Amino acid sequence: MSESRETATHPAVEPVVAQRGSSRFAAGEGPLPDPAGSHYERRIRSFQPRRSRVTTSQAEALLKRWPDWGLDIDGKRVLDLDEMFGGLPVVLEIGFGMGEATAQMAAADRGTGILAVDVHTPGQGNLLGLADRNGLENVRVANGDAIILLREMLDPGALDGCRVYFPDPWPKKRHHKRRLIQPDFLTLLASRMKPGAVLHCATDWEEYAEQMLEVLTAHPGFENTQADGGYAPRPAFRPLTRFEGQGLDKGHVVHDLLFHRK
Template sequence: MNTPEVPRPAPGGEHHPGESVRHTRAKGEPRFPDGPKADPAGSHFERRIRSFQPRRSRVTAGQADALQRLWSRWGLDIDGHAVDLGELFGNDGPVVLEIGFGMGEATAQMAAADPDTNLLAVDVHTPGQGNLLNLADRAGTDNVRVANGDAIILLREMLKPDSLAGLRVFFPDPWPKKRHHKRRLIQPEFLSLAATRLRPGATVHCATDWEPYAEQMLDVLTAHPDFENTQADGGFAPRPAFRPLTRFEGQGLDKGHVVNDLLFRRVQHGDR
């Protein structure tokens, strides 16, 4: 059995930022006692095709420290219980849901640039969760909440209808093999669920550097009755100024990748 790696103090009780060392936990001992749960909803019992794949990787001392210190205040385990977004953020501002934020750099930048908008960021990658919490804490922003678990359960079980002002899905797993296309997140069934939680006028913003997936996203969103393209020509949108150019995206552009943004609006039937 592989032993998970988590940070621990260096000899003498000192922490070296960014360092990860091996620590053996007792059976059943949580990885972060005051942090995110390993499987908050027991979601592995759901027989449903997943659009994500949990990844195990090293957690740095800074990320672990942020998880321990900040999770009780800024973290949310997706456990299937209803959540009051006003209570979660401590205000009645608009809430935008971001699914899959990687290491959180772009999310932290967007939160700092728009403090009046609350960002609920969902991912299953523990280092990324810790990194985003750390970035938000260092920037002094308090409009970010980090959700741990399955975004489908969050949308289906925990959020009220018309409670979201926007949805962002940036660089989701493209599942490039044809037999895995069914795992892609942007599908008609997902959009129908998301539409029930998005208020009329809310924006769905997707971005990908995988052109076949971009074309599929455009086709699926265009065909869905609850959404309309914000672009008059019915095509892709220029990258909005508020979406930062991430390191990952920059590396792709340097390799000649084409990045496509899609901006669609939630409509009420009869509005078209």
């Protein structure tokens, strides 16, 4: 859609800084800063909401598409994924950044629904804008804590796959407990995945890759797709992202891990 038609549909929106604890959007019109509020226990989180600027185009995409394609993770309802995605198989993506790779994968496979979770408002707006411009009706954007989504809002066996690309490595040893790929997380995730569904992780942090491989190999709910029990080649469906390209330019080695749900 052209800039002029977008402006005609929605009032002009000035760039703003999205901050934790505040929101420019009314309930239902855009992502809320803390959708689960105090409904659930305090615990160590694997993510840290970032303060950053929401551009005019991102804000316009949020105002236009959030009511239909966005949802806040409030933990108060169980999602009907069949209704949400028109019966498509659904893959959960945890942490999509600015959404470019998500949009590419959605365009290349319109027969799969992608439930994309993040807490970064500019990224949410960017992905919704990409989905809108490219007619990607198989994308939904979820705002908030993926743990609450999995535990409170998805039925057992609801997911046909899960993608965790370049999660925060929390490199300092005292922060390793914040890493997402841990035994308890895998147990919860396994309960929400269909048998045979694939968990696909990727990281350019060598030590985290080793931990992922060790934890996944030891978990009774997952089985490595690689006969040698090691890392997998990057599958063609995972795009080479700008972030990944920058890492490769610096000499980083990217590891992909693909495990089946037993």
